[in-house]
Amino acid sequence: MPRSRSELLDVFRATATEVAEKDFGSVGESTAIAELGIDSLGMLEIIGSLERELRIQIPDECLAGIVTVKDLLNAVESRQSMAS
Amino acid sequence: MMHDPRDPKLVPPTLVEAVRALRDRTDRGYVFVRQDGSERFCSFRDLGIEAERRAADLYARGLKKGDRLAIAVPDPDEFVLSFVGAVMGGIVPVPISPQLSFKNIEGYHDTVAHIVNASGASLLLTTPATRQYVEPIVPRAPQLRGLVTVDELAKDTPAGSKVDVTIEPTDLAFLQFTSGSTSRPKGVMVTHRNLAWNSESFMIHGLAKDSSFDKGVTWLPLFHDMGLIGFLIGTLFTDIPVVFMPTASFVRNPRLWLDKIHQHRGTITYAPNFAYGLVTKRLKDKDVAELDLSCLRRAGCGAEPIQAKTLREFAAKLAPAKFDPKAFLPSYGMAEATLAITFVPYDTGVRSDVIMKKDLESGSAVPAPSADAEGSQELVNCGSPFPEHEIAIVDENGNRLGDRQVGQIITRGPSITAGYFGEPELTAEAWKPGPDGKIWLYTGDLGYTVDGELFICGRLKDMIIIRGRNFYPNDLEWVISELPGVRRGNVVAFGVDVDGEEQLVIAAEAFQSDAEALKKTIAEAINSNFSLSTHEVVIVPQGTLPRTSSGKPQRRKTRQMYLDGTLARARVVQGQEGKAEDAGLSA
Numbered sequence: 001m002p003r004s005r006s007e008l009l010d011v012f013r014a015t016a017t018e019v020a021e022k023d024f025g026s027v028g029e030s031t032a033i034a035e036l037g038i039d040s041l042g043m044l045e046i047i048g049s050l051e052r053e054l055r056i057q058i059p060d061e062c063l064a065g066i067v068t069v070k071d072l073l074n075a076v077e078s079r080q081s082m083a084s
Numbered sequence: 085m086m087h088d089p090r091d092p093k094l095v096p097p098t099l100v101e102a103v104r105a106l107r108d109r110t111d112r113g114y115v116f117v118r119q120d121g122s123e124r125f126c127s128f129r130d131l132g133i134e135a136e137r138r139a140a141d142l143y144a145r146g147l148k149k150g151d152r153l154a155i156a157v158p159d160p161d162e163f164v165l166s167f168v169g170a171v172m173g174g175i176v177p178v179p180i181s182p183q184l185s186f187k188n189i190e191g192y193h194d195t196v197a198h199i200v201n202a203s204g205a206s207l208l209l210t211t212p213a214t215r216q217y218v219e220p221i222v223p224r225a226p227q228l229r230g231l232v233t234v235d236e237l238a239k240d241t242p243a244g245s246k247v248d249v250t251i252e253p254t255d256l257a258f259l260q261f262t263s264g265s266t267s268r269p270k271g272v273m274v275t276h277r278n279l280a281w282n283s284e285s286f287m288i289h290g291l292a293k294d295s296s297f298d299k300g301v302t303w304l305p306l307f308h309d310m311g312l313i314g315f316l317i318g319t320l321f322t323d324i325p326v327v328f329m330p331t332a333s334f335v336r337n338p339r340l341w342l343d344k345i346h347q348h349r350g351t352i353t354y355a356p357n358f359a360y361g362l363v364t365k366r367l368k369d370k371d372v373a374e375l376d377l378s379c380l381r382r383a384g385c386g387a388e389p390i391q392a393k394t395l396r397e398f399a400a401k402l403a404p405a406k407f408d409p410k411a412f413l414p415s416y417g418m419a420e421a422t423l424a425i426t427f428v429p430y431d432t433g434v435r436s437d438v439i440m441k442k443d444l445e446s447g448s449a450v451p452a453p454s455a456d457a458e459g460s461q462e463l464v465n466c467g468s469p470f471p472e473h474e475i476a477i478v479d480e481n482g483n484r485l486g487d488r489q490v491g492q493i494i495t496r497g498p499s500i501t502a503g504y505f506g507e508p509e510l511t512a513e514a515w516k517p518g519p520d521g522k523i524w525l526y527t528g529d530l531g532y533t534v535d536g537e538l539f540i541c542g543r544l545k546d547m548i549i550i551r552g553r554n555f556y557p558n559d560l561e562w563v564i565s566e567l568p569g570v571r572r573g574n575v576v577a578f579g580v581d582v583d584g585e586e587q588l589v590i591a592a593e594a595f596q597s598d599a600e601a602l603k604k605t606i607a608e609a610i611n612s613n614f615s616l617s618t619h620e621v622v623i624v625p626q627g628t629l630p631r632t633s634s635g636k637p638q639r640r641k642t643r644q645m646y647l648d649g650t651l652a653r654a655r656v657v658q659g660q661e662g663k664a665e666d667a668g669l670s671a
Contacts, residue, residue, distance in 0.1 A: 060158060
């Protein structure tokens, strides 16, 4: 069952908070990944968690173009629609 | 064939002969785990056939023995087949880290262009998916004949093709561009003889491999010496099967590393300290209950400072999964020495030395009165050199130092490479006469020995000396990394000259909103752990600190950015006040 955009943002916030042990409750779509204070290793861990939670896979080559939270959610959304 | 006394006795003299010696291994070889979890088995026989075919294809494209082939290929199977393919034809592969990060691509292009040009590569090999990230550098590399993707490489040349070329032990096997923490990457020239000696050293003398049952499991990047030589080259020389997983799959899901060891009954694995820490943190008790790691008899640790605490915590967490702490194998090495320099004897696990920090600062490693004594520090024993290899500790004037005297680690032996490609001055700085007049590799690392076993204290050149006390940045950074709000690897400590005196500056990546409180916490932690005052703490946005290809912060470059004002500007861009001269944290 694909999740709505706002549900996806909530899942991202919750996952990031759990993995990075920081509060990301106020993070919005326009936030740059670089502003989150998470290194690329941490970000990849968060993406791994998201993939398991949502039962999707984002290919590595799609990751290099991700700069903002919005880019990430776009990638998640397109994978969801492929899976459904 | 007569044995040349300059070659090792227990393995073939070249990687090419090692691959050909495995030509009848149809049921042994490599398993490649893909991102989607599927697995591809490639027998050593098929690997050899495909590699010979790729060599023939590269010759058909005009490459010949001695030419360099830059390889930016993230998929382990395609990387391995292409790397070995080049080697079979005497073409010199130059592995390049594939782009995978969440920041600007310009820095990546600069690194790729530098490596392609410094190596004089004639061809750049990539994949259809990665092509877009490396293609923009082609116009910046005038000697490059073109770019080719792995699917094209495999297309037109029939199976069974091979090139007729003689490879000598003294021939260059590949160029390992180092991710040295201190300067731009340099290409270490690794010969077949270096590879043969080092493979014999760590696989046979170090790990005591047994081809009847040993199996490696690794997620280490293959563009880096530990993954490439440790798991690809070392195992081809000694006929050991390996399970390769993509590095990104491990980071996405750290337990996958242990799952694969469990599933494939892996006996040998290897990782930097941080990976053991990450798994300990992420693994849930119910995950542990599903694992049986009794098969794992060698768990190597290297490539970054080893913390006994991290390894003890891993062992405690995995005890219910029957992990044997004696499997831990702390070691020391570097690309300039091919890979491994020292190993502890197998089955001895983590042994450490608790010394007084105060005395270390003045150059001696004095045992602490007790393990938890005030001002003490625990250092992990990294073992001793392999047969035919030596280490020594020397002072600034190159004089040999005795046990428990801290100085620069130097090493010599048949694994030591010939130097940096096209960089005679930089080579002469590190390959120099030692106390006996022979040429030694000066590692730039500081350490001491006890009964011939080595302990590492840090890097020579990054050492911070304040009021006659030597501080190793690793130690300061480790303490700060333990603070809440700071992530491992996001901290750099360095010294700057303030009115003729060296002073400490800490640069850390963190949230701007937390900056003021964090500055105070960091300065306090430095003070309470080292009785050292901090001249300035600089908090910068994530992604600001310059890093090596393996993700380690580059201290000297960070220091340069601090001095020329780039670090301060990183804060301004972020839109926070954070005054550069706000140095009021000196405790």
